Every structure is written in structure tokens, then in C-alpha cells.
Amino acid sequence: MIKRLLNIYIFLLVISVSNIVFAATVINAFKLSVQGSSADFTLNFSNQPDYKIFLLDGPDRLVIDLKNTKWQAPHSNIAQNNGLVKQVRHAKKNNDNLRVVIDLTQSVKIQSHLVSKPGNNRQNYKLVITMSAKHPQTTQIENTNPIPTPALREKLKPLIIIDAGHGGNDPGTMGKRGTKEKNLTLEYAIALKTALLSTNHYKVYMTRNHDHYVALKQRVRSAENKHGDLFISLHADSHRNQNIKGLSIYTLSDKASDKESEELAQKENRPGKIGNILLEDENDDVTNLLIDLVQRDTKNRSASFAELLVQELRHNNKMLFKPHRFAGFRVLTGPDIPSVLIEMGYLSNSQEEKMLNSVTHKKELVSSIVKAIDKYSEKYMVE
Numbered sequence: 223m224i225k226r227l228l229n230i231y232i233f234l235l236v237i238s239v240s241n242i243v244f245a246a247t248v249i250n251a252f253k254l255s256v257q258g259s260s261a262d263f264t265l266n267f268s269n270q271p272d273y274k275i276f277l278l279d280g281p282d283r284l285v286i287d288l289k290n291t292k293w294q295a296p297h298s299n300i301a302q303n304n305g306l307v308k309q310v311r312h313a314k315k316n317n318d319n320l321r322v323v324i325d326l327t328q329s330v331k332i333q334s335h336l337v338s339k340p341g342n343n344r345q346n347y348k349l350v351i352t353m354s355a356k357h358p359q360t361t362q363i364e365n366t367n368p369i370p371t372p373a374l375r376e377k378l379k380p381l382i383i384i385d386a387g388h389g390g391n392d393p394g395t396m397g398k399r400g401t402k403e404k405n406l407t408l409e410y411a412i413a414l415k416t417a418l419l420s421t422n423h424y425k426v427y428m429t430r431n432h433d434h435y436v437a438l439k440q441r442v443r444s445a446e447n448k449h450g451d452l453f454i455s456l457h458a459d460s461h462r463n464q465n466i467k468g469l470s471i472y473t474l475s476d477k478a479s480d481k482e483s484e485e486l487a488q489k490e491n492r493p494g495k496i497g498n499i500l501l502e503d504e505n506d507d508v509t510n511l512l513i514d515l516v517q518r519d520t521k522n523r524s525a526s527f528a529e530l531l532v533q534e535l536r537h538n539n540k541m542l543f544k545p546h547r548f549a550g551f552r553v554l555t556g557p558d559i560p561s562v563l564i565e566m567g568y569l570s571n572s573q574e575e576k577m578l579n580s581v582t583h584k585k586e587l588v589s590s591i592v593k594a595i596d597k598y599s600e601k602y603m604v605e
């Protein structure tokens with residue numbers, strides 16, 4: 223890695239990295255997390271990138287020039303207006319090249335790391351740029367350790383948000399043998415958390431970790447504030463017809479894939495109540511509009527993850543005829559986070575209620591979910 227410093231008016235810092243150029247490198251994901259006066263910007267690449275990073279002033283911005291690279295990450299243009307970062311944008315340059323620009327609110331110093339990790343078919347790459355605010359007169363440069371520290375490794379771990387459905391005054395559905403959905407979802411959420419942490423590849427955040435009510439809006443908001451990479455909401459279903467059983471995976475859509483999915487979304491969207499007072503009151507039109515505006519890009523990612531889940535869970539043999547369905551679940555509306563909702567089975571079917579309560583089944587289901595997350599992570603979340 224070659225370091226260069228050009229201390230002229232415009233160029234503050236140039237880090238140039240020469241690499242072997244592969245055919246069209248693809249940026250398949252990016253992430254920006256801002257914490258007070260510092261921010262991490264990460265780009266995931268399909269193969270080894272050939273890039274230059276430099277800072278410009280008047281106005282302050284960070285530029286990444288990439289040779290022979292295509293942007294295929296969701297969200298081409300994000301308004302951030304959060305601490306250091308005003309927005310991230312990108313544009314094609316000279317046909318095959320790409321320029322990514324981070325508009326900054328002030329001058330920063332940066333550190334960058336290119337991290338690679340072997341995948342199934344190919345090596346995966348992730349470029350991490352840490353920006354921190356500096357006083358205007360200093361031109362201190364901190365750069366560039368190719369071997370990430372354990373702290374950085376930890377920071378790079380994808381964050382999985384686990385959402386245990388319902389809770390507190392909102393019990394969800396109820397089984398014939400007395401199983402409450404809210405308890406079942408929490409048990410599975412905790413088991414999933416434990417399994418994910420034991421791989422040492424992920425960080426986990428739970429929208430609730432005990433029996434209390436959390437509004438749907440709050441679940442989405444906390445997932446966003448934590449900068450989650452994947453959102454998994456766990457539920458169990460019930461049906462008038464007690465013979466119906468099976469597991470279904472849902473992703474968000476403004477149109478439900480079928481009548482039943484629509485009814486289910488309405489049921490899961492129903493706010494919790496204390497007595498007759500609604501705990502949550504949202505304007506449906508506004509919600510729908512938001513869903514339509516913000517979710518389009520992450521829908522594809524959610525669908526990819528759902529398909530991976532379906533593949534893993536097929537071995538389980540208990541899938542519904544339509545394993546991947548679409549409906550307007552409010553809890554899946556996190557704009558930047560690929561999100562799925564798993565209806566793990568029907569508590570109205572006594573056989574399935576028994577199965578959902580069994581330790582063996584819980585282990586199997588959780589292990590399938592972890593496998594799907596591993597596959598998804600290999601594709602979209604370089605560690």
C-alpha cells in the first residue's frame with residue numbers, strides 16, 4: 223500500500239492503492255454509521271477493488287475513486303444530515319469508473335482498511351473508512367494499517383436485529399394448550415441470539431429481551447438507530463381451520479401476495495391495548511406512503527434473504543405451500559435494513575403447538591436460520 227500526501231488547496235490526502243484489476247468489480251452493499259464526531263463508512267466488493275481515497279475542501283468531502291466498478295448496492299443516494307455526514311452520493315466516471323462522494327459537515331481525518339475474507343466461491347472484500355472530526359488547522363493523517371485490529375474486527379461484524387413478536391400487554395395469538403405467541407417468540411429469539419453469537423461472526427440486538435410491550439414503530443426505529451444489517455421478526459400464527467399448519471416467510475410489500483397474507487399483516491399490525499387505550503396510533507396512508515418510498519431498494523435484499531431461508535428450511539419439511547409471501551407488515555418497514563418476518567407455525571394446530579414447544583425443533587429451526595444468515599452474509603455482508 224502506497225501512501226501519498228499532497229498538501230495543496232484542494233487535495234488534502236491521497237491514498238493510492240494499486241491492485242490487479244479484475245473485470246467489473248461490483249459494490250453490493252454499503253453502510254454508514256455515525257457516532258457523534260466520528261463515522262464509519264464501509265463498502266462491500268465482489269472482488270478486489272482498485273481505489274483511491276482523498277479529501278477535498280470547500281466544501282469538505284471525502285472522495286473514493288474506483289476503477290472498473292459498478293454500484294449495485296441499495297440506496298444510491300442517502301440523505302444523512304447526521305453529525306459528520308451530510309449525504310453519500312455516487313456517479314459514473316469515464317464509462318467504467320465510479321466516484322463515491324461523502325459530503326461532510328466539517329474537515330476530518332481518516333483511516334482506511336481493506337479487509338478480505340474467503341467466501342465459498344471467491345474472496346470477499348470490504349473497505350472501511352473511519353472519519354473523525356479534527357480541528358481545522360491540523361493536517362494530521364492517520365493511516366493505514368492493512369491488518370485490522372481486534373476492535374475493528376468486532377466493529378465490522380454484521381449486526382443482526384432479532385425481533386421477538388408481541389410482548390407485555392400484547393400476547394399475540396394463543397394455542398389450544400395455552401402457549402402464548404409472545405413467550406414462544408421470545409424463547410426462539412433468545413435461542414437464535416445465542417446461536418448467532420456462538421459463531422463469533424455476528425453482533426446481535428434484540429428489540430425486546432423480556433416480556434414487555436414494544437410498539438412496532440419503536441422496533442423499526444431501534445433497528446435503524448443500531449444500524450442493523452438484517453432484521454428478523456419472529457411470530458407464530460393461528461387459523462380458524464385447526465388442520466392448517468406450516469411455516470411461512472414474509473417480506474414487505476405494499477400489495478399482499480394473497481388474501482390470507484393480507485389478513486395476517488392486519489392482525490400482526492394491530493396495535494397493543496391497555497384496556498381500551500391504543501398504545502400505538504398511526505395514520506395508514508402515511509405508513510403506506512413511507513413503505514412505498516423507502517423500502518423499494520431493500521425489498522430485493524429482503525427477498526434474497528427470504529429465498530435463502532426457504533432453501534434452508536425446505537429440509538425441515540414443514541413449509542406451507544407458499545413459503546415466501548408478501549404483505550404490508552409494519553414491523554418490516556425499516557428503510558435501510560433488509561427485513562423478513564417468520565411465522566414459525568400455527569398455534570391453532572395442536573400438533574404444531576407441541577412441536578414449537580419442543581427443544582429439538584427449536585434447535586433445528588434456529589440452526590436453519592443461522593445457516594441462511596451465513597449464506598446471506600457471505601454474499602452481502604463481508605465480515
Ligand SMILES: [Zn+2]
Nearest residue numbers: 387394457458
Ligand atoms: Zn405475531
